[in-house]
Structures are given as structure tokens and as C-alpha cells.
Amino acid sequence: MSETRDKTTPEDTAFLQTVGERVRNARARRGMSRKILAKDSGVSERYLAQLEGGAGNISILLLRQIARAMDLPITDFLGDRAPLGVDQALLLRQIEDLSPEQLQELQGFVRDRFGVAASVKRHIALIGLRGAGKTTLGQLLAQAFGLQFVEMAKEIEVEAGLSLNEIFDLYGQAAYRRFERRALERITADPAPKVIATGGSLPSEPTTYAHLLTHCFTIWLKASPEEHMGRVVAQGDMRPITGQSEAMADLKRILTQREALYTRADMAFDTAGKAVTQAAADLATALRAHPAWLARDAAE
Structure with missing residues (x-):
């Protein structure tokens, strides 16, 4: 129909x-x-x-x-934007074959040469696969720093006026991505600093991830595939148990594919083998001592 x-x-x-x-x-x-x-x-x-x-x-x-x-x-x-001009198209064609390292070097050159100021990263954003602890550690980190905690999944629902399931059922993934981007832009436009727990797949959407990296001090919460799966099951999702070997293979493949994206974060924190309270305390300590965070405080 x-x-x-x-x-x-x-x-x-x-x-x-x-x-x-x-x-x-x-x-x-x-x-x-x-x-x-x-x-x-x-x-x-x-x-x-x-x-x-x-x-x-x-x-x-x-x-x-x-x-x-x-x-x-x-x-x-x-597209939402006007087509590229000749110079823009030529520049994009020239950078298509650059490696990730070369692209980062080019970004630094453009920023330094043309005075493109880096945005002050007022917010903290946690990224990682499902089961990384983004919500749990995010809430504790927000308490430790006296900041508001924001769950992106809930903000997407607010943006759409629908539940996540309804968004996917009625409009599909493309619509979800649009609501995700709008929600993130709304959240980061508010100058009040926040701790944001993102969806695991957000880094897969280039423009949304670029916005996150620009406006948020981003932390990759790392864990082993086995720990990721154990935490998902502990949350009450028994689907991985049904086809455990296939689910584990899928999880490892997703982690491999996203690792290059996750490494673009300002900081990585390994939660492997740590209880929640210990992980939260260690994360807060590591963040306070991180050079990029100290530079951020100085810029403020």
C-alpha cells in the first residue's frame, strides 16, 4: 500500500x-x-x-x-545547499585521496593559515558502542562536574514528537538521522555546559559527527567486545544470546569499522574490568588531567 x-x-x-x-x-x-x-x-x-x-x-x-x-x-x-562552485569542487576532488592523517594535517593548516577559530568545546560528549556505559558513566560524570546530563535518544524523541520505534517504523533511518542532527544542534546551541550520551552509531553520520567534534569535548568509552555484549544482556536485551556467535561476529565487525571514527575523539577511556563507581572516578580524574581539557578551561 x-x-x-x-x-x-x-x-x-x-x-x-x-x-x-x-x-x-x-x-x-x-x-x-x-x-x-x-x-x-x-x-x-x-x-x-x-x-x-x-x-x-x-x-x-x-x-x-x-x-x-x-x-x-x-x-x-x-541537496539542502546550493551546488558547489568550480573552486570548491576542484578542492574537494583534490582532497578525495588524502589519508585520514593528511586530512587532519590539512585541517590544522587551514585553521592556522586562514584564522578559522576552533569553537570552545563547552559540552562533554560520550561516544562508543552500545554497552560502553555512556548513560551510566555520563550521569555520574555530570554529577562530578556539576553539569546537566542529556540523553540523545530522549532528545531525538522530543525533536520528532515520536518514540524511536515510531520514527523507524514510520519514516525510516534517514528521518532518524535528520532528527538526530537537529537535536544535537539544538543541544549544543545552548551555552550551558552539559554531558551528552550519544547513540552508538552517531559517528557513522559524517556531518553530525563533525558537529559533535567541533562543539563537544568528545570521549570514546572503550571496552572489549565481550564486555559490550555482557552489558547489553545485563540491560535486559536477550537477543545476543539467541545467536551468540553471530551476534559477537557482528559486534566485532561494527567495532572494527567504527574504530577509526571513534579515535577522532579528544580522549579515549578504557572501562575494561572496572566497576561502575571506579570507572566513573577514574574517568573524572583522567578528564581533569587531560591536556586538551586543561586547554579548554584556559580558553574559557
């Missing part, structure tokens, strides 16, 4: 007009007549005219044909 809509909203109309304008501008930059674009894309001139005028509710497949005919990514027409 497909979802239908009775009418086009003003927001829909504005979006269609933006898409049409981008197609028209891209065609003009390439010196292509509408007739030539119709021939190369297989989309009729009449339909192109409707599209460029903001009146054509084009399908994704037809828009992909148009993008291919102009040798452009389809995101140039659909």
Missing part, C-alpha cells in the same frame, strides 16, 4: 522550484539547449520545461537521467 498525499504544501512547492532552478542553471552553464538535454537524457522537452518552471514533480529515476546527461551528481539538484 503506497502513501498518497492530497495536496502540495508550500514547502513542497518551494522545493520543486529550487530543483527546477538548479536544473535550468546547470543546463545554462553547460550551454545546452533544452532540446539537446531532452535528447541526451531521454526526458521530453515539455517535461523539462515543467520541471525548470517548478511545476514538474519529477521522479528520482528521471532526475537521475537528467543528472547523468549533464555528468553531475544527482545531489546537486536535491
Whole structure:
């Protein structure tokens, strides 16, 4: 059963007009007549005219044909931001093959050379796989530093006006990611310092993770795969027990894939073999002594 809509909203109309304008501008930059674009894309001139005028509710497949005919990514027409200029596109092409180490070096150069000031990281954010202790240690860390504790999962629900299950069931993962980004932007816009427990998969979303790293002193809570799984089961989730070997293999694979992302955090803290109270005390001590945290305090 497909979802239908009775009418086009003003927001829909504005979006269609933006898409049409981008197609028209891209065609003009390439010196292509509408007739030539119709021939190369297989989309009729009449339909192109409707599209460029903001009146054509084009399908994704037809828009992909148009993008291919102009040798452009389809995101140039659909993205929230305007398409890149020539210099921006050239710069992005040049950095595509840089290693993570080279990219970090480039970030430092841009910051130092062009005076791009680093944001003061007022908040503390905890990242890591499920079962890392983000909520438990986050609450204790907030108490130790006299800060507000924020659970991202709950803030996403507030942002959406729905439970997490309802978000996924009704709108899917893409919508969840949008609500996650909006919730994080709202939380970090508040200058009152907080301790934020994030979702385990947040680092997998580049723009959201970049925002987190920019505005939060980020701590990766590490643990062994076995401890991660044991803690998940202790929380009452018995699914890993059903297919334990497969669940463990999945967990190890996820940890391997995300490790390079987690290492971008300002600090890593290993919780392996530690009771909760001891881990919380050690984390607070390590944070207070960390050079980047001391530099943050000095900047404040």
C-alpha cells in the first residue's frame, strides 16, 4: 500500500522550484539547449520545461537521467545547499585521496593559515558502542562536574514528537538521522555546559559527527567486545544470546569499522574490568588531567 498525499504544501512547492532552478542553471552553464538535454537524457522537452518552471514533480529515476546527461551528481539538484562552485569542487576532488592523517594535517593548516577559530568545546560528549556505559558513566560524570546530563535518544524523541520505534517504523533511518542532527544542534546551541550520551552509531553520520567534534569535548568509552555484549544482556536485551556467535561476529565487525571514527575523539577511556563507581572516578580524574581539557578551561 503506497502513501498518497492530497495536496502540495508550500514547502513542497518551494522545493520543486529550487530543483527546477538548479536544473535550468546547470543546463545554462553547460550551454545546452533544452532540446539537446531532452535528447541526451531521454526526458521530453515539455517535461523539462515543467520541471525548470517548478511545476514538474519529477521522479528520482528521471532526475537521475537528467543528472547523468549533464555528468553531475544527482545531489546537486536535491541537496539542502546550493551546488558547489568550480573552486570548491576542484578542492574537494583534490582532497578525495588524502589519508585520514593528511586530512587532519590539512585541517590544522587551514585553521592556522586562514584564522578559522576552533569553537570552545563547552559540552562533554560520550561516544562508543552500545554497552560502553555512556548513560551510566555520563550521569555520574555530570554529577562530578556539576553539569546537566542529556540523553540523545530522549532528545531525538522530543525533536520528532515520536518514540524511536515510531520514527523507524514510520519514516525510516534517514528521518532518524535528520532528527538526530537537529537535536544535537539544538543541544549544543545552548551555552550551558552539559554531558551528552550519544547513540552508538552517531559517528557513522559524517556531518553530525563533525558537529559533535567541533562543539563537544568528545570521549570514546572503550571496552572489549565481550564486555559490550555482557552489558547489553545485563540491560535486559536477550537477543545476543539467541545467536551468540553471530551476534559477537557482528559486534566485532561494527567495532572494527567504527574504530577509526571513534579515535577522532579528544580522549579515549578504557572501562575494561572496572566497576561502575571506579570507572566513573577514574574517568573524572583522567578528564581533569587531560591536556586538551586543561586547554579548554584556559580558553574559557
